[in-house]
Amino acid sequence: MTLPVDIVLASASPRRRELLERIGIRFTVVPSHVPEEELTGESPEQHVLRLSRDKALEVASRRDVAGRWFIGSDTIVLRDDTILGKPANVEEAAAMLHSLSGREHRVLSGFAVHDRQTGLTLDDVVSTKVRFKELTAMEIAGYIATGEPMDKAGAYAIQGIGVFMVLGIEGSYTNVVGMPLCEVVAVLERLGAVSLFENPV
């Protein structure tokens, strides 16, 4: 469904890969080596934008990586003004889920697309509100026992078993999965990287 392009996804996330694959975009995956640390004084929006740009540019800077357009992305969960990253252990996952129970939080995903040929980088950040039902101790323990929360920002996956907790969202769904798909596709189209459904399937 796309031109025979040279798109590189600078992310190891299977969720982001699945989103792009699902709508027929062809790309290669080259995970970045950018550390996901917070800088002092950085807002959550600045944080995800910086990491998204750094990921795209870091992979684009490698001489041994072929491609023209490089996609970087970063997702965090925000409880009030606190960034919840990936839990370090089971106790931290339980504390995160407990703190999200019965209330609303935000998911922020940043993304950046770098065009190696023109040097242009376009980026944006999208915010989605997510509302959880009240979780019982059994549900939190049972969900953690599935193993799913351990490598996910905020200790849950909306596209996985974690869906049982999500009463509703407000905004982009794919943004909660890991990348705001409509917005990313619009930027890829603007940069000439894809044209959805141009080549009939």
Next chain:
Amino acid sequence: MTLPVDIVLASASPRRRELLERIGIRFTVVPSHVPEEELTGESPEQHVLRLSRDKALEVASRRDVAGRWFIGSDTIVLRDDTILGKPANVEEAAAMLHSLSGREHRVLSGFAVHDRQTGLTLDDVVSTKVRFKELTAMEIAGYIATGEPMDKAGAYAIQGIGVFMVLGIEGSYTNVVGMPLCEVVAVLERLGAVSLFENPV
């Protein structure tokens, strides 16, 4: 993750089946034979509730079907006050998608759970707002060419390729997929049919 129960999903929808399976609920599938026609004077809410109840009760009434709890569900797309069902052909699918382009619509899913032992039936209807991006003629034609729209209410599937159109939603995501999962699970729990994560995985 559930008690060894006798839950019957009275629906042929692979989307509903996948949602229940994903969170570890065990059940059998017995599609109902209820025709999905509109009755004069019926509101959209009444329509999905009636069909949900009819589906659950029709399957529960069959003597050759084992089970205690019967789940029926029905999903429609509402453009203003017009119900969009499954498109009859490619032209109707194109007209539906064109009419949903660049604007907001609602998805209504009803569900009913009938307890054969007590005779009790609990039901509810959940509404989710969905906002589409502006679609080009190429996108509409290309999406229809994938075949995905033809058996879907409103001619799209949010959990499929159709995700490329969805800018955002407001409310339950699973409701747009085909069944409001949190609400269905809450009713199943109230009726004693399941207890999520009770048996560790």
